[in-house]
Amino acid sequence: MNKKERIARIKGILLPQSKYYALEGRTPVPVGCDAWARSFEKDQHVALTKKDGVEVSTVFLGLNHSFGGEEPILFETMIFGPGYDQKEYQTRCSTWEQAERMHAKACKIAGITWKKP
Numbered sequence: 725m726n727k728k729e730r731i732a733r734i735k736g737i738l739l740p741q742s743k744y745y746a747l748e749g750r751t752p753v754p755v756g757c758d759a760w761a762r763s764f765e766k767d768q769h770v771a772l773t774k775k776d777g778v779e780v781s782t783v784f785l786g787l788n789h790s791f792g793g794e795e796p797i798l799f800e801t802m803i804f805g806p807g808y809d810q811k812e813y814q815t816r817c818s819t820w821e822q823a824e825r826m827h828a829k830a831c832k833i834a835g836i837t838w839k840k841p
Contacts, residue, residue, distance in 0.1 A: 745788065
């Protein structure tokens with residue numbers, strides 16, 4: 725296989741998985757690059773919970789982070805603050821509902837009470 729063929733093969737593997745998504749309500753839908761960029765004019769948080777300098781943040785990423793997986797990975801939860809800077813707590817999932825459960829679990833880990841709105 726020559727260089728041109730290898731590049732084409734790599735693009736065929738990577739590019740279909742590099743889809744952009746925007747939220748319609750709580751549902752991620754595939755969109756083009758321009759629509760994806762415009763969607764970030766709105767807040768992308770599923771939930772943001774803070775207490776005593778610790779922050780649990782769950783956001784819609786808008787880019788498929790599955791890297792070859794079957795379901796797109798579009799949401800991410802992280803814990804920031806004292807005691808979490810080195811641990812780098814991070815989880816990702818596919819749906820808004822999963823993201824809410826992920827946020828609740830991270831809040832429990834961080835010792836923060838969170839009630840689903």
